[in-house]
Amino acid sequence: MLEEHRLIRALLRQPVDRTPVWIMRQAGRYLPEYREIRRQAKDFLTLCKTPELATQVTLQPLKRYPLDAAIIFSDILTIPDAFQMGLSFEAKEGPCFQKPIICREDIQRLPMLDPEIDLRYVMDAIRMTKQALNQQVPLIGFAGSPWTIATYMIEGGSSKNFSKIKKWMYHDPEGLHQLLAHLAVTITHYCNAQIQAGADVMMIFDTWGGVLSQPDYLAFSLQYMEAILKNCVRFYKGRTIPIILFTKNSEPYLQAMACSGCDALGLDWTTSLDKARKSIGHQVAIQGNLDPAVLYSNPVRIRKEVEKVLQQYGAGTGHIFNLGHGIFPDIDPGHVEVMIEAVHAMSPQYHVV
Amino acid sequence: MLEEHRLIRALLRQPVDRTPVWIMRQAGRYLPEYREIRRQAKDFLTLCKTPELATQVTLQPLKRYPLDAAIIFSDILTIPDAFQMGLSFEAKEGPCFQKPIICREDIQRLPMLDPEIDLRYVMDAIRMTKQALNQQVPLIGFAGSPWTIATYMIEGGSSKNFSKIKKWMYHDPEGLHQLLAHLAVTITHYCNAQIQAGADVMMIFDTWGGVLSQPDYLAFSLQYMEAILKNCVRFYKGRTIPIILFTKNSEPYLQAMACSGCDALGLDWTTSLDKARKSIGHQVAIQGNLDPAVLYSNPVRIRKEVEKVLQQYGAGTGHIFNLGHGIFPDIDPGHVEVMIEAVHAMSPQYHVV
Numbered sequence: 001m002l003e004e005h006r007l008i009r010a011l012l013r014q015p016v017d018r019t020p021v022w023i024m025r026q027a028g029r030y031l032p033e034y035r036e037i038r039r040q041a042k043d044f045l046t047l048c049k050t051p052e053l054a055t056q057v058t059l060q061p062l063k064r065y066p067l068d069a070a071i072i073f074s075d076i077l078t079i080p081d082a083f084q085m086g087l088s089f090e091a092k093e094g095p096c097f098q099k100p101i102i103c104r105e106d107i108q109r110l111p112m113l114d115p116e117i118d119l120r121y122v123m124d125a126i127r128m129t130k131q132a133l134n135q136q137v138p139l140i141g142f143a144g145s146p147w148t149i150a151t152y153m154i155e156g157g158s159s160k161n162f163s164k165i166k167k168w169m170y171h172d173p174e175g176l177h178q179l180l181a182h183l184a185v186t187i188t189h190y191c192n193a194q195i196q197a198g199a200d201v202m203m204i205f206d207t208w209g210g211v212l213s214q215p216d217y218l219a220f221s222l223q224y225m226e227a228i229l230k231n232c233v234r235f236y237k238g239r240t241i242p243i244i245l246f247t248k249n250s251e252p253y254l255q256a257m258a259c260s261g262c263d264a265l266g267l268d269w270t271t272s273l274d275k276a277r278k279s280i281g282h283q284v285a286i287q288g289n290l291d292p293a294v295l296y297s298n299p300v301r302i303r304k305e306v307e308k309v310l311q312q313y314g315a316g317t318g319h320i321f322n323l324g325h326g327i328f329p330d331i332d333p334g335h336v337e338v339m340i341e342a343v344h345a346m347s348p349q350y351h352v353v
Numbered sequence: 354m355l356e357e358h359r360l361i362r363a364l365l366r367q368p369v370d371r372t373p374v375w376i377m378r379q380a381g382r383y384l385p386e387y388r389e390i391r392r393q394a395k396d397f398l399t400l401c402k403t404p405e406l407a408t409q410v411t412l413q414p415l416k417r418y419p420l421d422a423a424i425i426f427s428d429i430l431t432i433p434d435a436f437q438m439g440l441s442f443e444a445k446e447g448p449c450f451q452k453p454i455i456c457r458e459d460i461q462r463l464p465m466l467d468p469e470i471d472l473r474y475v476m477d478a479i480r481m482t483k484q485a486l487n488q489q490v491p492l493i494g495f496a497g498s499p500w501t502i503a504t505y506m507i508e509g510g511s512s513k514n515f516s517k518i519k520k521w522m523y524h525d526p527e528g529l530h531q532l533l534a535h536l537a538v539t540i541t542h543y544c545n546a547q548i549q550a551g552a553d554v555m556m557i558f559d560t561w562g563g564v565l566s567q568p569d570y571l572a573f574s575l576q577y578m579e580a581i582l583k584n585c586v587r588f589y590k591g592r593t594i595p596i597i598l599f600t601k602n603s604e605p606y607l608q609a610m611a612c613s614g615c616d617a618l619g620l621d622w623t624t625s626l627d628k629a630r631k632s633i634g635h636q637v638a639i640q641g642n643l644d645p646a647v648l649y650s651n652p653v654r655i656r657k658e659v660e661k662v663l664q665q666y667g668a669g670t671g672h673i674f675n676l677g678h679g680i681f682p683d684i685d686p687g688h689v690e691v692m693i694e695a696v697h698a699m700s701p702q703y704h705v706v
Contacts, residue, residue: 160511163681166646170654210602213622213644213677249563249602252623269566270605291566293519301523324566328516 002200003239007068007138011201011242011264011285013318019310019347020068021340022140024266025326026061027073031333033060044089045081048074051124058129062137064333065340068320069138069201072126072194076144076205079186080153082118083110093157100156104175113186115193122190123197130198140244141199143190145206146183146228147221150176162211169220176220184224188231195233195241203244203266204228210249217253222260229261244287248325251276258284269324273312282318289324290339295331299338306342315350355553356592360421360491364554364595364617364638366671372663372700373421374693375493377619378679379414380426384686386413397442398434401427404477411482415490417686418693421673422491422554425479425547429497429558432539433506435471436463446510453509457528466539468546475543476550483551493597494552496543498559499536499581500574503529515564522573529573537577541584548586548594556597556619557581563602570606575613582614597640601678604629611637622677626665635671642677643692648684652691659695668703 002008006016028034037057041047048054057073077095081087086098101107116123130139152158154165168176191202209221225245234241245257246266254276257265264285267276269292276286294305306321313319321343327336355361359369381387390410394400401407410426430448434440439451454460469476483492505511507518521529544555562574578598587594598610599619607629610618617638620629622645629639647658659674666672674696680689 158513161678161681163646163683166644167649167681167683170646170648170650210623214625216644249623251604252625252628270563270602272567272605275605291519291569293516293523295523296520297523325514328514328520330516330520 002135002138005068005138007320008200008240008242010317010320011244012240013282013285015317015353016351017348018351019313019319019321019343021321021343022067022069022071023061023327023336024071024323026065026067026071027057027059028327029329030327030331030336031060031064044075045087048078049121051121051128054121054125055128055132058125059132062133065337066344067137067340069140070129070133071140071142071203072122072129072199074122074125074142076142076149076207077152078119078122079113079144079149079183079190082113083153085153095152096157097153101150101153101179104172104178107175107179107182110179110182113189115190119190119193123193126194126197126199138200139198140201140203141191141194141197142203142205143187143194145204145209145221146180146187146224147212148206148208149183149187150179151208153179162208166211169216180220180224181227184227188228191228192233195236199241200239201242201244202232203246204262206245206247209247209253214252214256218256221247222253222256225262226260242285244285244320246287254279264318264320266322267324273309273319274314277313282316285318285320286313287320287322289322292323292325292327292331295323295327295335295339297335299335302335302338303342303346306339307346310343310347310350313350315352317351319350321347355488355491358421358491360673361553361593361595363670363673364597365593366635366638368670368706369704370701371704372666372672372674372696374674374696375420375422375424376414376680376689377424377676379418379420379424380410380412381680382682383680383684383689384413384417397428398440401431402474404474404481407474407478408481408485411478412485415486418690419697420490420693422493423482423486424493424495424556425475425482425552427475427478427495429495429502429560430505431472431475432466432497432502432536432543435466436506438506448505449510450506454503454506454532457525457531460528460532460535463532463535466542468543472543472546476546479547479550479552491553492551493554493556494544494547494550495556495558496540496547496581498557498562498574499533499540499577500565501559501561502536502540503532504561506532515561519564522569533573533577534580537580541581544581545586548589552594553592554595554597555585556599557615559598559600562600562606567605567609571609574600575606575609578615579613595638597673599640607632617671617673619675620677626662626672627667630666635669638671638673639666640673640675642675645676645678645680645684648676648680648688648692650688652688655688655691656695656699659692660699663696663700663703666703668705670704672703674700 242263258280267288595616611633620641
């Protein structure tokens with residue numbers, strides 16, 4: 001029974017036997033078997049859009065490691081790609097939109113998406129993966145937050161200072177709110193379609209929320225995530241669907257995020273778990289937060305750093321072990337094994353009743 | 354008497370008539386007169402290295418606005434440039450080193466610099482600017498922090514995830530400590546040379562300290578800034594030389610930074626001033642922290658946001674008004690005037706005894 005799985009239980013702050021563990025970008029370039037499949041696909045987007053390949057890639061880390069979750073192989077930019085904005089991934093520069101949003105008319109022209117038509121490849125990959133997983137571990141679906149997706153749509157790709165979207169925010173806040181509202185509705189439908197296709201947990205990546213002042217974070221990022229959380233299916237076919245919220249550099253907003261209606265917060269490594277717990281108490285679970293760079297270290301040090309994270313969270317349920325950000329592409333897969341085994345070996349003592 | 358200037362007094366938490374104000378990157382591309390001089394110089398580095406031009410550029414914003422400080426026009430990468438690492442500034446990609454640090458031998462080969470020889474152009478620009486300023490306002494000198502300069506030296510330029518330096522940090526911490534120690538000594542000499550050349554205040558930019566976990570921040574960034582603070586000339590020709598520390602995304606480290614021995618902390622806009630004050634009390638002054646994007650707004654909104662920053666700091670001395678980061682290059686210079694005038698008009702009420 002999946003609802004009895006320790007990942008779901010920990011997300012809902014129910015007692016578990018040990019701390020569950022999975023890894024952001026666990027299906028990715030650090031795995032030779034991923035690079036092999038990646039070579040077969042024309043490009044990264046083709047890989048995302050071919051359900052058979054996306055499924056295969058999603059399952060790869062599960063074959064290697066005793067992980068407590070699969071996360072569907074996809075990208076937060078599938079939505080603007082479905083808006084036909086001419087997305088491509090340049091080798092060095094990352095994502096690039098041929099037709100970024102530059103005026104209010106561009107926003108008004110954005111279509112309403114039907115996820116089962118326009119993003120069907122994601123749902124197909126989820127259905128295939130679910131079948132292959134055979135209820136062994138939960139499957140995590142995900143989406144970018146409205147603010148984070150909007151940064152790429154307006155900046156035209158990655159950005160250092162987010163000056164275009166912030167210019168818009170201060171120059172024409174109503175226009176930006178229109179875009180964010182449209183994205184919130186679209187993302188809600190997208191999340192619900194993933195849940196209906198089989199996702200057991202959803203995660204919302206607000207990667208760039210941390211570039212905002214606190215009032216702006218509440219108005220332009222958190223507000224729209226709250227709308228998604230409110231309108232997402234949270235109970236489906238007899239099971240609760242937990243939702244995790246992740247923001248980089250989230251320390252200034254932790255208390256607000258904890259009251260957003262999510263089940264868990266994903267933290268990067270700059271916030272210590274004891275400080276976070278002191279700040280937000282036990283109202284939500286916490287996922288994280290080993291610095292991904294620790295995996296460059298040696299096994300002895302890796303075990304020590306895993307222990308520190310477990311100690312910082314302390315006794316009791318509600319902790320999901322993860323990196324504080326995606327795994328780097330040049331990590332030794334053997335070091336990942338050391339980390340996971342360390343969580344398996346050291347975490348049960350924190351769950352003795 | 355410069356020691357009576359409200360910038361120095363506020364940095365030392367002595368009573369002032371109104372909140373002093375200056376702007377990070379106040380001499381820069383948003384000013385048409387800067388772009389004019391920039392066109393005359395071959396490139397950005399030539400502009401930094403030509404004391405007459407650097408002086409002229411430093412003085413430009415002072416001619417336009419009633420600012421409370423000049424800051425010498427220079428760059429945090431002057432030190433690695435003096436190490437002969439082949440620095441250039443690419444149009445889109447920012448700084449780029451032809452010969453980045455890739456092994457311990459590269460570190461051991463780094464020369465000891467004599468600032469009055471190897472970075473004489475900075476000292477000459479400071480001397481010229483001091484003469485031109487004629488004691489009207491204090492002159493701020495600056496340097497990058499050891500950690501921040503090291504990121505550029507090892508990554509070879511700007512970075513998104515700092516994977517090279519963090520790999521080094523976890524793979525060969527001793528090697529990285531050698532580099533940081535060498536940089537700390539070099540930066541100390543550089544700061545002292547600037548003070549002897551006439552800088553009235555020093556500022557240390559730890560732009561990328563915020564990508565570290567808290568224990569790593571203490572060990573690899575703050576420790577070396579503390580060494581600089583300890584060995585810098587703090588009292589010169591009868592005057593106290595205040596030192597400001599700036600880290601982006603510094604909320605997790607505020608209390609540690611406040612105990613570092615600096616006189617003031619520079620904050621970005623993600624930490625609210627009331628929260629910062631609650632966290633660190635009055636042991637140091639605070640500089641900041643208007644979101645630079647607010648200047649994209651209109652005069653009414655700009656005044657309102659200036660008022661919020663002043664209110665958040667509240668009554669009493671120890672506040673230096675500034676942006677939370679460098680001004681964007683496409684800001685209307687008229688909006689800068691609105692901001693400065695708002696500080697002049699609204700801040701005296703916070704300083705009534």
